[in-house]
Amino acid sequence: MTIEQQNQDDDIRIKMFKALADPTRMDMIRMVRDKSDENGELPCSVVFETLPFSKSTVSFHFKTLREAGLTFTRKEARQTYFRLNRVAFDRYLPGLLDTF
Structure with missing residues (x-):
């Protein structure tokens, strides 16, 4: 792997870590991991109903996770x-989902 590729991968990881550095977003990741259907999806309405925040706040968190590639x-x-990008987790943050 070249230094340029390592730097690009590091930039991706930094964006992911920043997205995960919020307890609400960590809760959202846990929620979809634990409550998703057989396709790995969870209706966003379940998240809206579960979290004690306005729809606009939860939508902001959805966007942050999506833009980070998670x-x-x-x-x-x-x-x-809503579903997890398991390929991204496995590539950039292997084993992390098991620790939540």
Whole structure:
């Protein structure tokens, strides 16, 4: 691996660590890990109903996790689904999900 690639990987990890440096976002990661369906998805409405914050605050956290490459969201009709980007966790933060 070249130094340039190492630096790019480090930049990605830093963005991920910053996203995970918030207890609410860590709770959201746990929630989707523990409560997701057989496809690994959790309706965003479950997260909105569970967390004691406004929808705009929770949406901000969804966006932060997605922009850090830790999650994906998918919209189907009026429902939005949230799932972990397990490939990113396995590549950049191996074993981390098991420690939550």
